[in-house]
Amino acid sequence: MFKEILENVNKRNPLVHCITNYVTVNDVANVILASGASPIMADDLNEVEEITSICTSLVINIGTLNQRSIQAMLLAGKKADRLKHSIVLDPVGAGASALRTDTAFDLLKNIHFTVIRGNSSEIKTISKRSSTTKGVDASSSDAITVQNLKKNVLFAKTLSKDTGSIIAITGAIDIIADDKNAYIIRNGHPLMSKVTGTGCMLSGLIAAFAGANPDDILKATAAAVCTMGLSGEIAYNKIKQIEAGTSSYRTFIIDAISNMTYDTLKGGAKIEII
Amino acid sequence: MFKEILENVNKRNPLVHCITNYVTVNDVANVILASGASPIMADDLNEVEEITSICTSLVINIGTLNQRSIQAMLLAGKKADRLKHSIVLDPVGAGASALRTDTAFDLLKNIHFTVIRGNSSEIKTISKRSSTTKGVDASSSDAITVQNLKKNVLFAKTLSKDTGSIIAITGAIDIIADDKNAYIIRNGHPLMSKVTGTGCMLSGLIAAFAGANPDDILKATAAAVCTMGLSGEIAYNKIKQIEAGTSSYRTFIIDAISNMTYDTLKGGAKIEII
Amino acid sequence: MFKEILENVNKRNPLVHCITNYVTVNDVANVILASGASPIMADDLNEVEEITSICTSLVINIGTLNQRSIQAMLLAGKKADRLKHSIVLDPVGAGASALRTDTAFDLLKNIHFTVIRGNSSEIKTISKRSSTTKGVDASSSDAITVQNLKKNVLFAKTLSKDTGSIIAITGAIDIIADDKNAYIIRNGHPLMSKVTGTGCMLSGLIAAFAGANPDDILKATAAAVCTMGLSGEIAYNKIKQIEAGTSSYRTFIIDAISNMTYDTLKGGAKIEII
Numbered sequence: 001m002f003k004e005i006l007e008n009v010n011k012r013n014p015l016v017h018c019i020t021n022y023v024t025v026n027d028v029a030n031v032i033l034a035s036g037a038s039p040i041m042a043d044d045l046n047e048v049e050e051i052t053s054i055c056t057s058l059v060i061n062i063g064t065l066n067q068r069s070i071q072a073m074l075l076a077g078k079k080a081d082r083l084k085h086s087i088v089l090d091p092v093g094a095g096a097s098a099l100r101t102d103t104a105f106d107l108l109k110n111i112h113f114t115v116i117r118g119n120s121s122e123i124k125t126i127s128k129r130s131s132t133t134k135g136v137d138a139s140s141s142d143a144i145t146v147q148n149l150k151k152n153v154l155f156a157k158t159l160s161k162d163t164g165s166i167i168a169i170t171g172a173i174d175i176i177a178d179d180k181n182a183y184i185i186r187n188g189h190p191l192m193s194k195v196t197g198t199g200c201m202l203s204g205l206i207a208a209f210a211g212a213n214p215d216d217i218l219k220a221t222a223a224a225v226c227t228m229g230l231s232g233e234i235a236y237n238k239i240k241q242i243e244a245g246t247s248s249y250r251t252f253i254i255d256a257i258s259n260m261t262y263d264t265l266k267g268g269a270k271i272e273i274i
Numbered sequence: 275m276f277k278e279i280l281e282n283v284n285k286r287n288p289l290v291h292c293i294t295n296y297v298t299v300n301d302v303a304n305v306i307l308a309s310g311a312s313p314i315m316a317d318d319l320n321e322v323e324e325i326t327s328i329c330t331s332l333v334i335n336i337g338t339l340n341q342r343s344i345q346a347m348l349l350a351g352k353k354a355d356r357l358k359h360s361i362v363l364d365p366v367g368a369g370a371s372a373l374r375t376d377t378a379f380d381l382l383k384n385i386h387f388t389v390i391r392g393n394s395s396e397i398k399t400i401s402k403r404s405s406t407t408k409g410v411d412a413s414s415s416d417a418i419t420v421q422n423l424k425k426n427v428l429f430a431k432t433l434s435k436d437t438g439s440i441i442a443i444t445g446a447i448d449i450i451a452d453d454k455n456a457y458i459i460r461n462g463h464p465l466m467s468k469v470t471g472t473g474c475m476l477s478g479l480i481a482a483f484a485g486a487n488p489d490d491i492l493k494a495t496a497a498a499v500c501t502m503g504l505s506g507e508i509a510y511n512k513i514k515q516i517e518a519g520t521s522s523y524r525t526f527i528i529d530a531i532s533n534m535t536y537d538t539l540k541g542g543a544k545i546e547i548i
Numbered sequence: 549m550f551k552e553i554l555e556n557v558n559k560r561n562p563l564v565h566c567i568t569n570y571v572t573v574n575d576v577a578n579v580i581l582a583s584g585a586s587p588i589m590a591d592d593l594n595e596v597e598e599i600t601s602i603c604t605s606l607v608i609n610i611g612t613l614n615q616r617s618i619q620a621m622l623l624a625g626k627k628a629d630r631l632k633h634s635i636v637l638d639p640v641g642a643g644a645s646a647l648r649t650d651t652a653f654d655l656l657k658n659i660h661f662t663v664i665r666g667n668s669s670e671i672k673t674i675s676k677r678s679s680t681t682k683g684v685d686a687s688s689s690d691a692i693t694v695q696n697l698k699k700n701v702l703f704a705k706t707l708s709k710d711t712g713s714i715i716a717i718t719g720a721i722d723i724i725a726d727d728k729n730a731y732i733i734r735n736g737h738p739l740m741s742k743v744t745g746t747g748c749m750l751s752g753l754i755a756a757f758a759g760a761n762p763d764d765i766l767k768a769t770a771a772a773v774c775t776m777g778l779s780g781e782i783a784y785n786k787i788k789q790i791e792a793g794t795s796s797y798r799t800f801i802i803d804a805i806s807n808m809t810y811d812t813l814k815g816g817a818k819i820e821i822i
Contacts, residue, residue: 021315022296022299022315022570023299023300023303023315024300024303025570025571026300026571026572026574026575026744026745027300029571029572029744029745030743030744030794030795030798033741033742033743033744033794034742034793034794034795038685039744040641040644041569041570041571041611041612042612042641042645043612043614044612044613044614044615044647045615046615046647047645047646047647047648050644050645050646050647051644051645054644063315064315064316064317064318065318066317066318066342067318067319067320068614093314093316096314096324096325096328097316097321097324097325098321098324099318099320099321099324100321137312193307194307194308194532195304195307196300196303196304196307196313197300197303243533244529245308245526245528245529245530245531245532245533246304246307246308246528246529246532247304247308247524247525247526247527247528247529247532248525248526248529250304250795251525251795251796251799252793252795252796253795254793254794254795255792255793255794255795255796256793257793258742258793258794258795259791259793295589296570296573296589297573297574297577297589298574298577300574301574337589338589338590338591338592339592340591340592340616341592341593341594367588367590370588370598370599370602371590371595371598371599372595372598373592373594373595373598374595411586467581468581468582468806469578469581470574470577470578470581470587471574471577517807518803519582519800519802519803519804519805519806519807520578520581520582520802520803520806521578521582521798521799521800521801521802521803521806522799522800522803524578525799
């Protein structure tokens with residue numbers, strides 16, 4: 001189902017403008033390259049509008065936000081919005097500090113995001129200014145489970161309707177929803193939470209896929225989430241064979257993204273639409 | 275001897291606030307995750323007090339300090355101090371510039387650090403505002419050797435008494451001291467100096483171990499130093515087998531930290547208390 | 549031909565001051581260490597002159613420039629210039645925004661660079677304030693090919709005469725030129741473009757080699773370019789054997805740099821002087 005989505009990334013080689021945190025920025029750049037797209041990182045007020053203009057998509061990640069970068073996010077986001085680019089918001093740690101929550105809200109007020117991707121705590125913060133976020137990880141009380149799946153799908157669809165954005169809530173079970181349809185994705189491996197930035201990498205990947213597939217953002221987002229999760233599974237099989245640890249795991253996740261083919265994705269995707 | 279220390283990291287999963295340099299920040303985050311703790315990086319004045327409040331420990335690393343981050347370090351440190359959190363200072367390059375030396379002194383004047391970790395040149399700078407630091411590496415004339423070990427243990431204990439902090443001087447031979455006791459640790463491998471940030475990673479690891487073991491900081495610090503050094507040895511054996519280089523070495527060090535068990539640490543620790 | 553160049557890096561262990569982007573800074577530091585030199589990253593106005601004074605070379609990379617770091621670049625560059633240090637400019641993305649192009653020009657007006665290294669689009673921007681740069685990658689219309697090689701060698705020699713700098717235009721075919729002589733280097737592999745920062749790493753490597761060999765900068769630059777390209781080939785052979793991807797490729801490139809010997813370089817260099 002994702003054949004054309006993947007082909008378009010390689011064929012169109014979208015340029016993705018990233019305003020992202022300095023913790024995981026290198027991995028985000030390498031994941032975007034691994035997918036067949038190209039990244040450009042730029043966060044100075046005096047160039048972000050010009051840089052975003054030569055791109056097809058923008059990812060705004062508030063992981064290590066500061067007064068300077070917040071202004072750049074707003075400026076770049078408004079420009080990308082006017083240009084109808086694909087814009088992805090990754091509200092890292094929303095709920096963990098007032099600055100992060102307020103910034104996320106300020107961004108949402110000023111920019112129409114094409115996709116909002118976060119863990120369940122971050123997305124809940126986005127939806128109602130309240131949360132039990134523990135740092136930048138999802139709180140276990142917010143986790144999506146088989147028991148609360150239906151409720152969470154409805155929540156995601158409602159939030160999509162409210163924001164006009166595709167909502168991607170990622171964790172053990174992922175929900176990717178617009179106001180009418182939702183994909184449930186069960187790819188991935190728990191060890192991914194032991195590598196910093198798998199969420200940031202996924203947001204970069206979504207921006208790459210969305211930039212190359214502006215006509216089907218829901219499917220592009222689902223394809224990126226599947227690709228990331230399946231890469232986590234492939235990499236886990238690899239480290240088990242050689243008894244490696246979490247740093248090799250990071251390397252093998254990005255390796256798997258760079259080697260992903262449609263046949264591999266088709267064979268490994270654990271996805272349903274509801 | 276470190277059984278409970280290790281168990282507490284996994285059981286308590288401490289959240290570690292890091293204000294650290296942008297060179298090695300990704301490795302620091304991954305090492306903290308590999309140890310069983312969780313990192314959160316935040317350095318904006320408007321959120322550091324709130325972020326540090328939800329954590330159990332804080333690491334302040336001056337590797338790429340600037341006017342903005344220095345203010346954040348002071349604010350976060352004072353808050354963490356009031357909350358009785360474990361606070362680790364890594365005075366990277368103290369002695370290499372007046373800004374670094376002065377900032378280290380300013381931090382020490384305003385914040386009570388639980389642990390101060392540096393190479394011998396940095397710790398000597400801390401103790402007397404004079405040094406022969408060459409960049410961010412220890413000067414060979416400052417190195418701890420079998421010949422000057424006794425003198426350096428006394429120096430560390432005296433500095434611990436003066437500062438009220440555990441002192442960790444790391445290099446070929448490591449000294450971890452409070453005002454009465456000192457551990458001598460001989461784990462590690464010279465090739466670790468060819469990977470950027472092994473010191474920064476260790477400081478993050480100490481903050482993780484100390485955050486989970488506030489009642490025995492000396493032992494927690496020694497356990498972290500042993501874990502790092504032994505991981506350097508395990509990783510070295512691995513790259514020798516496959517004729518790899520320094521980047522694989524970095525990967526395998528973090529892998530070894532993520533795979534470390536009490537039995538491995540017990541079997542490999544080269545530690546004595548004097 | 550590069551025996552002494554390589555020996556000097558290990559013997560003199562030059563300290564390289566880097567003001568570089570936060571995307572690839574960790575790889576730059578690790579590549580400099582892998583080569584036998586030592587890196588120090590510092591970009592605060594209040595310390596850059598002091599830090600650069602204890603070094604033998606400086607690399608200025610405008611990859612994620614901002615108002616603060618631009619001032620630090622100018623200050624550090626002028627100081628290093630007065631001290632006759634080797635200074636390398638990497639004008640990342642010059643041509644992609646007015647800020648980048650103007651900053652590159654401002655740096656060139658105020659600082660005499662020993663070496664300028666960029667892709668063909670960036671170097672063309674440097675030479676004439678016009679370009680078809682796509683983001684930070686070279687535009688294919690600017691690429692050096694067998695057909696336009698002679699013309700580009702003449703262009704590089706002329707630009708070297710105008711600027712007084714060694715010019716290194718890197719891509720599938722590399723040209724390293726002063727005003728009279730040029731090396732043509734055909735090492736490297738196309739997959740290197742799928743790893744972020746191979747250009748930044750090379751600029752760091754050039755600064756390391758130039759810092760250790762101030763009397764023969766042209767040859768030192770060519771040796772660094774050969775080392776990087778050959779490492780890309782060695783790493784490619786390695787990932788092919790184990791069916792790895794682009795992240796392993798990054799690791800193996802740095803591994804190869806750390807394991808590079810004169811014999812390996814001599815055997816693998818694809819270089820001619822014209």
